[in-house]
Amino acid sequence: MNRLRKTISLRNLTMPLVLAVIWVSFSIANHQFLSSRNLSMLMIEMAVTATLAVGMLLVILPGHIDLSAGSGVGMIGGIASVLIFRLGWSAPPSLLASFALAVLLWAGMATLIVQCRVQAFIITLGGLLLFKGCFWLIIQSSTVPVASGGETNLYSLLTTYYFSPSVGLLCLPVIIAGMVLIKLRDRRIRSRAGLHVEDAEISTLKMFIAAQVLFLVVLVCNQYRGVPLAFAILCVVALMVHVLVKHTPIGRYLYAIGGNEEAALACGVPVRQVVVLAFSLMGGIVAITGFMQTAYAGASTTTVGELMELDAIAACVIGGASLKGGRGTVLGTLFGALVMASLLNGMTLLAAAPAIKLITRGLVLVLAVLIDVKLREE
Amino acid sequence: MIHQELALVDDLTVAENIFLGDEPRHGWCIDWTALLTATKEVLERFHFHLDPELKVRQLGIGQKQLVEIARALSKESRILILDEPTAALSNSEVNQLMQILRQLRQCGVACIYISHKLDEVKEIADRITVLRDGETVVTMEAKDASTSDMIHHMVGREISELYPRRISARRDKIVLAVERLSAASRSHQSVRLQNISFSVRAGEVLGIGGLMGAGRSELLMHLYGLWGKRLGGNVSVLGQCYPFPSPRKSLRRGLVLITEDRKRYGLVLDQSVGWNVSLSSLQSITQHGLVSRVEETIRNAPMLDKLGVRKSSYEKAVCELSGGNQQKVVLSRNLLSDPEIVLLDEPTRGIDVASKLEIYDEINQLVAEDKAVVLVSSELPELIGMSDRIVMLHEGRIAGEFDRDQFRQETLMAAATGSELPSHSL
Numbered sequence: 001m002n003r004l005r006k007t008i009s010l011r012n013l014t015m016p017l018v019l020a021v022i023w024v025s026f027s028i029a030n031h032q033f034l035s036s037r038n039l040s041m042l043m044i045e046m047a048v049t050a051t052l053a054v055g056m057l058l059v060i061l062p063g064h065i066d067l068s069a070g071s072g073v074g075m076i077g078g079i080a081s082v083l084i085f086r087l088g089w090s091a092p093p094s095l096l097a098s099f100a101l102a103v104l105l106w107a108g109m110a111t112l113i114v115q116c117r118v119q120a121f122i123i124t125l126g127g128l129l130l131f132k133g134c135f136w137l138i139i140q141s142s143t144v145p146v147a148s149g150g151e152t153n154l155y156s157l158l159t160t161y162y163f164s165p166s167v168g169l170l171c172l173p174v175i176i177a178g179m180v181l182i183k184l185r186d187r188r189i190r191s192r193a194g195l196h197v198e199d200a201e202i203s204t205l206k207m208f209i210a211a212q213v214l215f216l217v218v219l220v221c222n223q224y225r226g227v228p229l230a231f232a233i234l235c236v237v238a239l240m241v242h243v244l245v246k247h248t249p250i251g252r253y254l255y256a257i258g259g260n261e262e263a264a265l266a267c268g269v270p271v272r273q274v275v276v277l278a279f280s281l282m283g284g285i286v287a288i289t290g291f292m293q294t295a296y297a298g299a300s301t302t303t304v305g306e307l308m309e310l311d312a313i314a315a316c317v318i319g320g321a322s323l324k325g326g327r328g329t330v331l332g333t334l335f336g337a338l339v340m341a342s343l344l345n346g347m348t349l350l351a352a353a354p355a356i357k358l359i360t361r362g363l364v365l366v367l368a369v370l371i372d373v374k375l376r377e378e
Numbered sequence: 379m380i381h382q383e384l385a386l387v388d389d390l391t392v393a394e395n396i397f398l399g400d401e402p403r404h405g406w407c408i409d410w411t412a413l414l415t416a417t418k419e420v421l422e423r424f425h426f427h428l429d430p431e432l433k434v435r436q437l438g439i440g441q442k443q444l445v446e447i448a449r450a451l452s453k454e455s456r457i458l459i460l461d462e463p464t465a466a467l468s469n470s471e472v473n474q475l476m477q478i479l480r481q482l483r484q485c486g487v488a489c490i491y492i493s494h495k496l497d498e499v500k501e502i503a504d505r506i507t508v509l510r511d512g513e514t515v516v517t518m519e520a521k522d523a524s525t526s527d528m529i530h531h532m533v534g535r536e537i538s539e540l541y542p543r544r545i546s547a548r549r550d551k552i553v554l555a556v557e558r559l560s561a562a563s564r565s566h567q568s569v570r571l572q573n574i575s576f577s578v579r580a581g582e583v584l585g586i587g588g589l590m591g592a593g594r595s596e597l598l599m600h601l602y603g604l605w606g607k608r609l610g611g612n613v614s615v616l617g618q619c620y621p622f623p624s625p626r627k628s629l630r631r632g633l634v635l636i637t638e639d640r641k642r643y644g645l646v647l648d649q650s651v652g653w654n655v656s657l658s659s660l661q662s663i664t665q666h667g668l669v670s671r672v673e674e675t676i677r678n679a680p681m682l683d684k685l686g687v688r689k690s691s692y693e694k695a696v697c698e699l700s701g702g703n704q705q706k707v708v709l710s711r712n713l714l715s716d717p718e719i720v721l722l723d724e725p726t727r728g729i730d731v732a733s734k735l736e737i738y739d740e741i742n743q744l745v746a747e748d749k750a751v752v753l754v755s756s757e758l759p760e761l762i763g764m765s766d767r768i769v770m771l772h773e774g775r776i777a778g779e780f781d782r783d784q785f786r787q788e789t790l791m792a793a794a795t796g797s798e799l800p801s802h803s804l
Contacts, residue, residue, distance in 0.1 A: 186671075193675035196693065247668045249660035256657055259646035266604055266635070266643040267657045267711070268626040326648055 014371055015318065015335045018364075022339065026346035033346055036223035042345045043221065044159050047234035048292045050337030052308055053315035054234075054241045055285030057333045058278045060316050061245065062257035063325025064113065064120035066106075066279070068127030069312055072286040073305030075135035076102045077294030081144040084155060091153035099287040105131075106283025107276055114272040128309070136302055145299040158233070158295040162226035168218040176211045183207060230292050237285060242330040244281075250274060258325020311340050314365045320372065339368065386434045386442055393417035393430040396449045420452045424478050438591045443467055447475065451482075458482065459490045462728055464498060468590040468756070469791070476502055495757075496525045508532055532731045541763025542738055552617075553750045554578040554601075554633075554719050559611035561600045570596050570606065571774045578719065583741060583751045585765030587758065588794050593774040594754045595638050598721045602628050602635035604643065616718060629658055632718035636708055636725055638754075644708040647697040651687065652678055654696050655711045681710045686736050702733025709740065719750045726760065738764060758787050770794050 026033040052069055059066045076098045083094035109127055113120050147156040163171075183203060191197045221227045245251035253274045256264040265271055293308070294300050313323075318336035321328025343364055347357045386395050393413050394401075402412035417430040426444050434442060443463065450458060460479075464472045479489055479502055493499050499506055500520055507517040508531040515531045554577065561571040570593050578584045588594050599605035601613060603623030613620045615631050628634070637643040645654055655678045656663065663673040675692070682692070685706040696704060705725065712720065722741070726734045741764060744751055755761045761768055762785045770777045770793035778793035 189672045193672050194679070194689065195671075195675060243668070249664055249669060252653065252657065252660060252669065255649060256646050259648050260642070262643050263646055264657075266602075266625050266637065268629040269657070270626060326646065 014375055015332070015339065015368070018368055018371070019335070019339055019342065022342050022346065022364075026342070026349070030346075030349050033349055036220050038345070038349060039220050040162075040224040040228060042341060043217075044228050044230045044292075044296060045345055046338050046341035047228070047230040048159075048289055048296060049308070049311050049315060049341045050334050051234050051237050051285060051292065052289040053312040053319075053333045053337040054238050054330055055282045055289070056309070056312040057316050057319075057321060057328055057330065058241060058245070058254070058285075059120070059282050060258075060313070060321050060323060061254040061325055061328055062275055062278055063261065063323075064275065064279075065124065065313065065323065066127075066282055067121065067124040067309050068109070068131055069124075069282070069286050069289075070305045070308035070310070071128045071131035071135060072102065072105070072283075073290040073293050073308050074300070074302075075131045075138065075290070075305075076287045077290035077304055078135050078139045078144065078300040080155060080291060081146050081294060081300040082138055084146065084153070085144050085148055091147075091155045095155060095291060098290070099284060102283040102287035102290070103280050104283070106286065107280040110276040110279030113279075114275050139300050139302070141302055143299045143301045146295050155291060156295055156298075157229065158292050159228070159230050160295070161229040162221070162224075163229065163232070165222035165226050168222055168227040172214060172218050176214065179210065180207060230296075233288065233292065237288065238330055238334060241281075245330065250277065254278060255326055258322075258327070260326070311337075311344075311361075314361070315340050318365065318368045318372075336368075339364070386445060388435040389433060391431050391433055392421075392428050392437075392445050392448075395434055395445055396420060396430075396452050398449070400453075416452070417448075420448050424448065424451060424481075425474065444471065447478075451478075455487065457488045457490070459492070461492045463491070464493065464495060471590070472498065496528050499528070500525065541760070542735070542742060551580045552577045553580050553615070554752070555612075555614045556601070557612045559600075559613060560609040561596070561606040562609055563596075563605070564607050569609065569774065571600065574611070574771075574774075574776055576769050576776070576779065578750045578752055580718070580750050581745055581748045582766040583745055583753055583764055585761040585768040586752060586754045586771060587756070587761050587768055587790060588771035588777070590756065591773075592771040592794065594756075594771055595723050596774075597771070598635055598723050598752065598754055599637070602633060602721060604635070604637075629715050629717075632716070633721070634712040634715060634717040634719070635721040636705075636712055636723060638723040638727060640704055640708050645696050645704060648695055650693050650695055651682070651699070651707055652692045654707050655682065655714065658711050659715050678710070678714070681714055682706070685710055685740065686733075700730070700733075702729035705729050705733065705737065709737065713740075713744075717749065719752070720744055721752045721754075723754045724756065725753070726755070726757075758790055761790070762787070 023033070032038055052073065056066060056069060079101065080094045080098040083089040083097065084091055089097075105127075109123050112118060113123050147153045152160070187197055187203065218227060221231075245254060253264065253269045253271075256267065256269055257271055257274060261271060289308070290305065294304050297304055315336035316328060316333050317323065318339055319328065319332030319334070320336075321333065340361065343361055344357065347360060352360075387398065390398070393416075396417050397413055402409045402416060404412070414430055421428055421430065424447075426448055428437075428441060428444060428448075434445060437445065447460075447463065463475060467475065476498070479491070482489060489502075491499065491502055500523065503520045505517060506520050506523050506528065508515045508528060510532060518527075556577065557575050559571060559574045560569060562569045574597065576584065586594050586597065596605050600608070601623065603625050608621070613623070615628075615633055618631070620627075620631065625635075641647065646657070652674060656669075656674055660669060663670055663677060665673070678692075679689070683689075687703055687706050687710070691699065691703070696707060699707070709725070725737050725741075729737075741751055741753070753761065753764055755764075765785075766782060768780045768785065768790060770780070770790055772794060778790075780790065780793075
C-alpha cells in the first residue's frame with residue numbers, strides 16, 4: 001500500500017478529482033449528462049478542444065503562445081466551406097488546400113517572431129484580429145454550409161461519422177496489446193540500461209486501469225452509434241504529438257528552448273528552425289480543428305472558433321504546462337481539455353446563460369491552477 | 379545573508395536595490411531624495427565606489443556583489459552570513475571586503491564566512507569550521523590551521539598537491555589561431571576586445587587571466603559564437619578560417635565552451651541529468667527519428683561515471699544537484715561531442731574541493747589525449763598550477779604572454795593591472 005501511495009500522490013490525482021466533481025455535479029443536476037448520447041457528443045466536443053490544445057502545447061513548450069488559433073479555426077474552416085459550397089470544389093482538395101494555407105500562414109508568423117524578435121504574444125494577437133477580419137470577408141459574414149443541400153462529403157463526415165460498434169471492439173484488443181508491448185519493452189530497456197524500473201505490480205495496475213477506461217469508452221460509444229471519427233482523429237494527433245515531444249530530438253529541443261533558451265542556443269540547438277517547425281505544426285492542427293469545429297456546427301458562421309484559443313491555453317495550463325515554457329505533457333493537456341469541454345457541455349445541457357458559462361469556466365480555470373500550484377509547493 | 383548567486387533586480391538602480399522592500403517613504407510615495415542620500419551614506423561608509431543611480435544591469439558582476447553586500451549592511455544587521463562573497467570579486471575588491479569585515483568585527487557584528495578560498499578564510503577568520511557531506515569535520519582556531527590541514531579535512535584524504543602535475547608534451551600543431559581579433563558587444567556597440575592574438579597547440583593548456591571585466595569571458599564566448607560582433611581580425615580553427623561563429627557550427631568543428639554562468643548558458647534546470655548531458659549530441663543516439671533511451675544511457679554512463687556523478691542521480695532534475703555536480707554535467711555534455719578544443723571559463727568557480735580535483739584531472743586527461751584546452755580563471759594559483767602558457771588580458775587587450783618558467787604571481791598580477799614591473803624584477 002505504501003508503494004502505491006508513493007506513485008499515486010495527491011498531485012497526480014488533482015485533475016481526475018476535479019473532473020470527477022464536475023461530472024458528479026452535472027449528473028445530479030441533469031441525469032441526461034451521463035447518457036450515452038450526451039457522452040458521445042461530449043467526446044466530439046472534447047476532440048475539437050483537445051486537438052487544438054495539443055497543438056497549443058507545441059508552441060507553449062518553447063515558451064511562446066498562439067492567440068490567433070481561435071480566429072484561425074474559423075477562417076480555415078470558412079475557406080474550406082467557401083471552396084466547396086461557393087466554388088464547387090470537391091471536399092478532399094479543398095480541405096488539403098486550406099490545410100496547406102494554414103501551415104504556410106503559421107510558418108510565416110513564426111518567421112516574423114524569430115527573425116524580428118517580436119514576442120509571439122504580439123504577432124499572434126495581430127493574427128487574431130487579421131484572421132478574424134479575413135474570415136468575415138471570405139464568408140461575407142453569412143452562413144456557408146460545409147456540404148451543399150443535405151449531401152454528405154468528407155468535410156461533413158468529420159463529426160458525423162461513427163465507426164460501427166464491431167470496428168471499435170475489434171480495435172480495442174489491438175490497441176491494448178500495443179500498449180502492453182510498449183510498456184514491456186520500456187521496462188526491459190530500462191532494466192538493461194540500469195535505470196530505476198517501476199514496480200511490476202504498479203505497472204500492471206496502471207495498465208489494467210488504462211485498459212478498463214478504454215473499454216468503457218468504446219462500450220459507452222457503442223451504446224449510441226459507435227466511436228466518433230473525431231475522437232479517432234484526436235487520438236492520432238495526440239499520439240503523434242506525444243511521440244514528437246517525448247521521443248524525438250525536436251521534442252527535447254522544444255523543452256530546452258522553453259526551459260532555458262540561452263542554454264539551448266549554447267548547446268547548439270537550432271532554436272529558430274525548431275520554433276518555426278512548432279508553429280507550422282500548430283498551423284496544421286489549427287486547420288484540422290477548424291474542419292472539425294465547422295463540421296460540428298454544420299456551417300461556417302462568424303462565431304465559429306470564437307475564444308477557442310483561450311480554451312486551448314486553459315487546457316494546457318490545467319494540464320500542468322507552464323506558460324514560461326519547458327513544462328507540460330500531452331496527457332495532462334488531454335485532461336485539461338476534457339475538463340473544459342465537460343464544463344461547456346454540462347452547462348449547455350442545463351441551458352445555462354452564456355454569461356454564466358463564461359464566468360464558470362473562468363473560475364474553474366483559476367481554481368484548478370491554484371490547487372495545482374499549492375500541491376506542487378508541498 | 380549574502381548569497382553566492384546574485385539576487386538583484388537588473389532593471390532597478392543601485393539605490394533601489396539596496397533599499398528594495400524597505401524604501402524610505404513620504405506618505406504613500408517613495409522619498410527619492412532620502413533614498414539616494416541613504417544609499418550614498420551606506421556606500422561611502424564602506425568605501426564602495428558606485429553610482430547609486432546606475433541601473434544594476436550596467437554593472438559588472440563584481441560590482442553587483444558590492445551592491446548585494448551594501449544591501450545586507452544597510453539593514454544594521456548583527457549577524458552577517460556571507461556565502462562565497464568573493465567568487466566574482468577582483469583582488470582589490472576582495473581586500474576592500476576584508477577591510478569592511480574587520481571594521482564590522484570591531485563594531486560587534488558576527489560574521490559567518492563561507493568560502494572555498496582557503497587563503498581568504500585564513501586571513502579573515504578567528505575560528506574555522508570544516509564541513510564535509512553535511513557534517514562538521516573539525517573546528518579549529520584560525521591561527522593554528524594551515525592550508526594543507528584544511529584541504530586534508532575537506533577532501534578526507536591526503537593530497538600532496540592541489541594541482542595534479544602532468545608531463546607536458548609540447549606539440550607543434552596549432553589548432554586555434556587568433557590574429558588581431560577585435561570585437562564589440564552587440565547591444566552597446568562598445569568595443570570590448572582589441573587586437574588580440576594568440577595561438578593554442580594540440581596537447582597544451584593555455585591559461586587566460588586578467589581582472590574582472592578584462593574581457594576574458596567575452597573572448598571565449600566570442601570564439602564560441604555566443605557573444606559580440608567581430609570588428610576585425612581572423613580566427614582559424616583546425617587550420618580553417620572561422621569568420622561567423624555560432625554554437626552549432628562550433629560544436630561541429632570540435633570547439634566547445636564550458637561557460638562561467640552555467641545556470642544561464644549551460645543547463646536546463648528543470649530537466650534531468652541524462653537529458654542535459656545528451657542535449658548537444660542527440661543525433662548520435664537517434665534511431666529511426668526516435669531518441670533511444672538505451673543508447674543514451676549506455677553512452678552517457680561512462681562519461682558521468684568517470685567524472686564521479688552517481689548513477690542514482692541520472693534521473694534527478696539538475697536543479698537538485700550541487701554546484702560541483704552541475705559543472706560535471708556541463709562538462710560531460712561538452713566532452714561527449716568529442717571536441718578538439720575545449721574552452722573552459724572559470725570551471726571551478728563555486729564548487730567544492732573534491733569536484734575541483736576531478737575537473738583538474740579531466741583537464742590533464744584531455745591534454746594527454748592531445749586535445750587543446752583554453753582555461754580562463756580569476757584564481758592565479760589555479761592558472762599557474764594548470765597552464766603551460768598564460769596570456770594576461772587588461773581592458774580587452776593582451777597585456778603579456780608568459781611561459782612556464784616566467785610564472786610568478788607578482789609578474790602576472792602586474793600585467794593584469796596594466797602596470798609595468800621594473801625589468802630587473804622579472
